[in-house]
Amino acid sequence: MFTKSKSYDSGSTGLGIPPTPEPTPSPTPNLPAATPAARAPEPARPATRSSNLSTLAAGVKYEGNISGAGELQVEGNLKGDVRVARVVIGEGGAVEGTVHADVLDVRGRITGAIVAKQVKLYATARVEGDITQEQLSIDQGAWFQGRCNQAKRDTPGAAMLEAPEKPAKTDKLEAKTPV
Numbered sequence: 001m002f003t004k005s006k007s008y009d010s011g012s013t014g015l016g017i018p019p020t021p022e023p024t025p026s027p028t029p030n031l032p033a034a035t036p037a038a039r040a041p042e043p044a045r046p047a048t049r050s051s052n053l054s055t056l057a058a059g060v061k062y063e064g065n066i067s068g069a070g071e072l073q074v075e076g077n078l079k080g081d082v083r084v085a086r087v088v089i090g091e092g093g094a095v096e097g098t099v100h101a102d103v104l105d106v107r108g109r110i111t112g113a114i115v116a117k118q119v120k121l122y123a124t125a126r127v128e129g130d131i132t133q134e135q136l137s138i139d140q141g142a143w144f145q146g147r148c149n150q151a152k153r154d155t156p157g158a159a160m161l162e163a164p165e166k167p168a169k170t171d172k173l174e175a176k177t178p179v
Contacts, residue, residue: 058092091124
């Protein structure tokens with residue numbers, strides 16, 4: 001079936017693969033020969049992400065609180081509070097507890113309060129709990145049960161990571177007052 005092969009002149013490996021061509025030196029005007037500074041520049045490397053991304057793997061149950069300045073991607077089940085800069089809940093991921101973040105993308109489940117600057121609920125999201133946010137986006141098909149409160153903070157980022165404020169006593173009185 002594979003009986004035809006091209007024959008190449010000298011340098012053939014015998015496998016039908018042509019030899020690699022010798023690079024032709026390009027003239028370098030006015031550069032000293034063979035100095036370390038005269039090396040050719042390295043090819044551009046792909047940009048690496050400078051953030052600290054942690055992933056909670058699918059099919060694993062985690063228990064405990066998570067906090068830090070990096071990013072967290074949840075693909076498994078977490079029972080505990082989360083306090084990081086960016087959180088992504090994958091379609092198979094679930095969090096039972098309070099989530100504090102600057103940016104929160106939810107494709108899976110959250111049962112508990114959310115406090116974040118930006119919250120995005122995708123079509124596969126299921127959220128049961130109150131959301132306190134500056135920006136909220138809910139895709140068609142997402143399920144949300146709770147209250148959402150828009151909150152503007154003076155200091156962007158860090159202030160959103162503080163614990164949510166307790167409702168004032170007047171709120172409790174209003175709830176008890178018959179309508």
